[in-house]
Amino acid sequence: MKVEDPLKEIKEAHEKHYPNLYSIKDQVIVKARGALIYDAQGNEYLDCVAGHGVMNIGHNHPRVIEAIKKQLENVIMVPPSYPIESRASLLKKLAEITPKSLTQSFLSNSGTEAIEAAIKLASVYNRNIKKPEIIAFKRSFHGRSLGSLSMTFNVKYREPFLSWISPNVKFASYGSIDSVKDLINENTVAIITELVQGEGGVYPVPDVFPKELREVCDQKSILLIDDEIQTGFGRTGKMFACEHYGLEPDIMCMAKGIAGGLPMGATVASEDLWNKLKTGEHYSTFGGNPLVCAAASETIDIIRDENLVQNAEKQGKDLIAHFNNMAENNGNIRGVRGKGLMIGIDYRKPVKERIDEAVKKGVLFLNAGLTVIRLLPPLIINDDQVKRIKEVMEEISY
Ligand SMILES: Cc1ncc(COP(=O)(O)O)c(C=O)c1O
Incomplete structure (x- = not known):
């Protein structure tokens, strides 16, 4: 039997046969490499969720x-x-x-x-x-x-x-x-x-x-x-x-x-x-x-x-310093906390919409509770990717 819309089928199977324990995302992910994942439409995402802090060495090493x-x-x-x-x-x-x-x-x-x-x-x-x-x-x-x-x-x-x-x-x-x-x-x-x-x-x-x-x-x-x-x-x-x-x-x-x-x-x-x-x-x-x-x-x-511990320290320091600067001039942010590439930005209001906005810009962030945007990117992230994370975080923080 010919499947009419395979993506629709995949989503429907989740709705019908998967318990309602997860808030199911819109993207059907078909490929993952390094710090990037791709959905079935070919959209690329810089993945700061990394399987909830699992993909330290990057996807599909x-x-x-x-x-x-x-x-x-x-x-x-x-x-x-x-x-x-x-x-x-x-x-x-x-x-x-x-x-x-x-x-x-x-x-x-x-x-x-x-x-x-x-x-x-x-x-x-x-x-x-x-x-x-x-x-x-x-x-x-x-x-x-x-x-x-x-x-x-x-x-x-x-x-x-x-x-x-x-x-x-x-x-x-x-x-x-x-x-x-x-x-x-x-x-x-x-x-x-x-x-x-x-x-x-x-x-x-x-x-x-x-x-x-x-x-x-x-x-x-x-x-x-x-x-x-x-x-x-x-x-x-x-x-x-x-x-x-x-x-x-x-x-x-x-x-x-x-x-x-x-x-x-x-x-x-x-x-x-x-x-x-x-x-x-x-x-x-x-x-x-x-x-x-x-x-x-x-x-x-x-x-x-691959010296990933050192890279986590370096990129983490850079990101935390940048977010601290950002927070100084941004009344929406209550504080920035973290160590290495485990970083949280604590906002005064719930962050769900900000995270959804970042998805549209091709960067995936995680929450920690209602008001914290959490970053757990792969430890392989390079300078360009760090720059992109900073840009998108600025864009969604106002
Ligand atoms: C600190 C800590 N302990 C335990 C767990 C539970 O791990 P798992 O989801 O693999 O059972 C988690 C998961 O997020 C965690 O962050």
Whole structure:
């Protein structure tokens, strides 16, 4: 049967058969290369959404495609209990790029799963504590599965599911060590933090806070969990945001930028800590899938070979300085925040229309809450693309 309008068919299938959980865009995307994506009409977009901060190395990196193809021809799937070359290569690299004591990674399929594994690890860290509690922060976002949702602050996400949400999570004020200390008791097993709060509105952590957290955790034998799901893999101008502060967390959670666009989560901790979980107490069928490991192992090499961490730092500084100048003469803007290429511009009014206007000009931006335009572009963006981002941001900001 001849399809009359394939684009119409694609959109209709989404309307009819896809749950109403996403606000579906108008563009049917057919091609993606580097920092650019293209719709079926041939329109080009400079992509500062980058799969919500996933495409750090740019779309369809040829080296990732090669690595996937090579793995594809050999083994697509064996369970996590079979040693394979691509996983071995990735595990070694994760141990290399994270703080020295964090040598073992549990591999899963998303950020929220990386957090779930961290929660379970923290829960068995001291099995004498029968009702373990975790401290998270106001404005935090750690995911939407029920464990990670318990650590996510926003009432909008939590309220319909309150009966499943753990009462054993307490929320402290981000940046206030006194507020953390007030919540610690004999059941506290972990503190979980983002070092730049992303979904909460792009708030970099106050400079002294990571050190204060580390000290409190050490004094009280509490684990410090660093959620690097959005900040990791070069996003903030360091491989991981904890490096800005000389912070060595006990557990790191990562996902998004890890595998060049393929789904993966990783929970990284020391061997001693992982030994607290017994075989079978946690598991993932797809976790550490050979294909995804091949992509992830290549992605880490690309980030290093192409100096993407340095480029994120340089282009991020330039953009933040430019937006700060812009904000000085623009009463619509409340503030500019960010680190590296994780940037938020906070407006006095909702930003949806401004973001829609930018789409028409060929640049895609993301929001963070109602009033923040968030930029998470690929870390490969060049000077011309940065110039274009500045121009369009100026045009939509008045
Ligand atoms: C800091 C942080 N943690 C956890 C998550 C959840 O990750 P995922 O959507 O891959 O489950 C996100 C996703 O945006 C995130 O930004």
